[in-house]
Amino acid sequence: MIRPDLICPAGTPAALRTAVDAGADAVYCGFRNATNARNFPGLNFTREELGISIAYAHERGAKVLLTLNTYPPAGKVDLWQEAADTAVALGIDALIVADMGVAHYVAARHPDVRLHLSVQAAASNPESIRYYCDHFGVKRVVLPRILTVAEIKPIAEAIPCEIETFIFGNHGLMVEGRCSLTNYVTGQSTNLDGVCSPASDVDYRKEPGGAVASCLSGSVIDRFGADEMAGYPTICKGRYTAPHRPDGYYAFEEPVSLNLARMLPDLIHAGVHAFKIEGRQRSKSYVRSVVSAFRTAIDEVMAGRPPNIADLVSLTEGQKQTQGAFESKKWR
Amino acid sequence: MSVELTIGPIAYHWPTARKRDFYARIADEAPVATVYLGEVICSKRSPFFDADLPGVIERLQRGGKRVVLSTLAEVVLPRERHATLQLCSQDDFEVEINNVSGLAARGNRPHRIGPFLNATNEATISWMAGQGASHVCLPHELPAPSLAVAAGAARELGITTELQVFGRAPLAVSARCYHARAHGRHKDNCQFVCEDDTDGMPLVTVAGEAFLRVNGIQTQSESYVCLAAELADIVSMGVSALRLMPQDVDMVGVAQVFPALLDGGLDVDAATGRLEGLCSGIRFSNGFFHKVPGRHYVPVHAGDRVLQ
Numbered sequence: 001m002i003r004p005d006l007i008c009p010a011g012t013p014a015a016l017r018t019a020v021d022a023g024a025d026a027v028y029c030g031f032r033n034a035t036n037a038r039n040f041p042g043l044n045f046t047r048e049e050l051g052i053s054i055a056y057a058h059e060r061g062a063k064v065l066l067t068l069n070t071y072p073p074a075g076k077v078d079l080w081q082e083a084a085d086t087a088v089a090l091g092i093d094a095l096i097v098a099d100m101g102v103a104h105y106v107a108a109r110h111p112d113v114r115l116h117l118s119v120q121a122a123a124s125n126p127e128s129i130r131y132y133c134d135h136f137g138v139k140r141v142v143l144p145r146i147l148t149v150a151e152i153k154p155i156a157e158a159i160p161c162e163i164e165t166f167i168f169g170n171h172g173l174m175v176e177g178r179c180s181l182t183n184y185v186t187g188q189s190t191n192l193d194g195v196c197s198p199a200s201d202v203d204y205r206k207e208p209g210g211a212v213a214s215c216l217s218g219s220v221i222d223r224f225g226a227d228e229m230a231g232y233p234t235i236c237k238g239r240y241t242a243p244h245r246p247d248g249y250y251a252f253e254e255p256v257s258l259n260l261a262r263m264l265p266d267l268i269h270a271g272v273h274a275f276k277i278e279g280r281q282r283s284k285s286y287v288r289s290v291v292s293a294f295r296t297a298i299d300e301v302m303a304g305r306p307p308n309i310a311d312l313v314s315l316t317e318g319q320k321q322t323q324g325a326f327e328s329k330k331w332r
Numbered sequence: 333m334s335v336e337l338t339i340g341p342i343a344y345h346w347p348t349a350r351k352r353d354f355y356a357r358i359a360d361e362a363p364v365a366t367v368y369l370g371e372v373i374c375s376k377r378s379p380f381f382d383a384d385l386p387g388v389i390e391r392l393q394r395g396g397k398r399v400v401l402s403t404l405a406e407v408v409l410p411r412e413r414h415a416t417l418q419l420c421s422q423d424d425f426e427v428e429i430n431n432v433s434g435l436a437a438r439g440n441r442p443h444r445i446g447p448f449l450n451a452t453n454e455a456t457i458s459w460m461a462g463q464g465a466s467h468v469c470l471p472h473e474l475p476a477p478s479l480a481v482a483a484g485a486a487r488e489l490g491i492t493t494e495l496q497v498f499g500r501a502p503l504a505v506s507a508r509c510y511h512a513r514a515h516g517r518h519k520d521n522c523q524f525v526c527e528d529d530t531d532g533m534p535l536v537t538v539a540g541e542a543f544l545r546v547n548g549i550q551t552q553s554e555s556y557v558c559l560a561a562e563l564a565d566i567v568s569m570g571v572s573a574l575r576l577m578p579q580d581v582d583m584v585g586v587a588q589v590f591p592a593l594l595d596g597g598l599d600v601d602a603a604t605g606r607l608e609g610l611c612s613g614i615r616f617s618n619g620f621f622h623k624v625p626g627r628h629y630v631p632v633h634a635g636d637r638v639l640q
Contacts, residue, residue: 006458011350071450071452071453071456072452072453072455073452073453073474073475074452074454074457074474074479074480074482074485075453075454075477075478075481076453076478076482077453077454098450099450099452099453099456100456100459100460101453101454101455101456101457101458101459102455102456104456104459105455121432123432124406124407124408124507125407125408125412125413125431126413126438127407127413127416127417127432127433127436128407128431128433128436130436131432131433131435131436132432134436144505144507146506147408147409147507149393151408172507173505173506174505174506174551175405175406175504175505175506175507177450178448178450178504178505179477179503179504180406180472180473180501180503180504180620180626181503181504181551181618183473183546183625183626184501184503184553184619184620184625184626184627185626185627186625186626187619187623187624187625187626190471191450191452191471191473191518192452192473192474198595199467203567213538217625219537219539219541219543220537220538220539220541222536222538223538223539225618236504238537238538239538240535240536240538240543240544241535241536241537241538242514242533242534242535242546243538244514244515245514248538249514251510251513251514251535251546252506252508252510252513252551264361276535279419290612325507325508327429329519329520330518330519330520331507331508331518332506332509332518332519332520
């Protein structure tokens with residue numbers, strides 16, 4: 001049986017150290033620019049920070065992976081190539097890429113560096129995954145969060161690389177790397193700029209009667225009663241009306257978070273090599289509790305013991321959880 | 333340099349008879365050079381049109397149109413993998429590939445790169461050209477300076493580029509069917525409710541703002557992209573094909589506006605006015621091109637040039 005790696009998020013050097021100390025096998029992070037899909041103010045690493053962080057992780061037996069997973073707009077390719085060169089010079093353990101031009105550059109310039117295929121490439125079938133393996137030497141694919149466990153197993157058997165799946169955190173609804181909802185509404189692109197529902201465009205408006213409208217660039221994405229906690233205005237988590245739904249409904253998905261704690265053994269049996277926790281935008285304390293809990297759970301499963309599900313489930317206390325697409329095709 | 337108009341694949345689940353009539357009119361009356369055919373959004377819809385496809389192809393070819401077959405954007409299920417493999421293995425028609433699995437099947441035989449493949453930059457276009465791509469439909473969200481670099485790079489590589497200049501923007505796709513969801517169903521028991529919304533199902537914010545359109549697993553813009561005022565700039569960049577996406581309006585009328593705009597028979601204001609008349613009740617947008625929110629419409633008048 002494969003012993004899966006636990007892959008953890010780090011938005012800051014402090015979060016990286018926390019994740020390593022809590023038992024991460026590898027930590028993923030990005031530079032402070034458009035080259036990664038969490039290009040948020042106050043987040044991510046400078047060159048110096050990445051160098052120090054890689055040393056910290058390596059001294060403790062953990063790996064560091066660079067998210068280089070946005071799509072360069074024409075004319076700005078240099079920024080992505082420089083980011084790859086810099087990370088390689090600093091001793092990065094793998095580059096997580098989505099764009100074919102970036103993948104080709106790394107494969108040609110740094111043939112000895114491990115390439116992982118980002119979820120942003122949305123490779124959801126064996127033929128697509130093999131394309132990246134054959135042409136760019138990709139060693140691991142991060143699967144889109146749209147496949148059932150039953151569908152993951154035959155994929156694992158049909159491809160020449162490792163599989164990484166998300167097990168916890170924000171639950172993306174759209175095919176990654178192909179979503180321009182934020183660009184349509186705010187003028188900043190998820191695919192090209194690494195920006196999704198930017199905080200600079202968010203405001204919460206008090207309405208008569210105490211309701212609060214959660215807005216993105218002036219558009220009301222959801223509305224909450226005085227006694228409810230107002231959610232963040234992410235377009236694909238909003239409430240809208242449609243001809244058959246005059247009262248307003250979550251047109252895409254309820255505001256839920258992914259938690260596959262109960263499915264860890266199934267995923268291991270399906271041939272998954274690495275479990276990924278989402279959340280580079282999260283706090284140090286969040287990273288500590290989630291990473292520790294999943295570290296313990298994976299170790300229990302590997303020792304043949306049932307994991308303590310209650311601990312994992314309580315991590316999202318107060319928020320609704322889903323097993324998303326992984327459990328059944330009925331999610332679709 | 334020569335510029336041609338194209339009709340993109342129908343994104344919606346129009347009834348079969350309606351599709352047949354649509355393509356008959358395009359074949360006879362629309363001043364377009366190329367027509368893309370095929371189901372790009374939902375594999376469940378494909379069987380409805382399969383029997384009519386050969387007749388439609390023949391009709392279009394008799395009308396002097398080049399026919400290109402487009403593949404699915406989202407490929408997960410065995411039937412979707414099989415359909416993509418089949419389309420990319422045939423050599424009777426040109427193929428526009430919208431999923432990487434199609435590239436894998438096609439190898440280095442000639443093919444077109446569809447708008448869902450994220451050919452956003454010169455390095456990727458160069459890679460794709462090296463693998464046999466002859467034509468690239470550039471992503472709708474690229475701003476003008478990037479479009480110019482991408483189109484220029486493609487020309488140097490000896491391949492051609494295309495850009496959508498009319499119709500709802502294809503903002504996102506998902507594995508989940510939002511049409512089925514709106515009716516309390518899921519994808520496997522959808523009963524093809526998407527057929528009722530021939531121009532997409534409107535999503536309106538709870539404050540009453542018309543916002544997005546749902547088309548099965550796809551989410552589209554509420555506004556129609558209209559790059560009539562930008563056409564001269566787009567052509568000067570070297571983009572050689574201008575794509576019109578079929579909407580539930582008089583598409584022959586729409587198609588007739590663009591050649592008149594290109595050859596000076598209509599100026600920008602007159603052409604835009606004519607398009608507005610054909611698309612009553614529809615808001616236009618051109619924001620992606622101008623690097624502002626995609627839903628915005630930036631007024632551009634005769635003589636204004638975006639690129640210096």
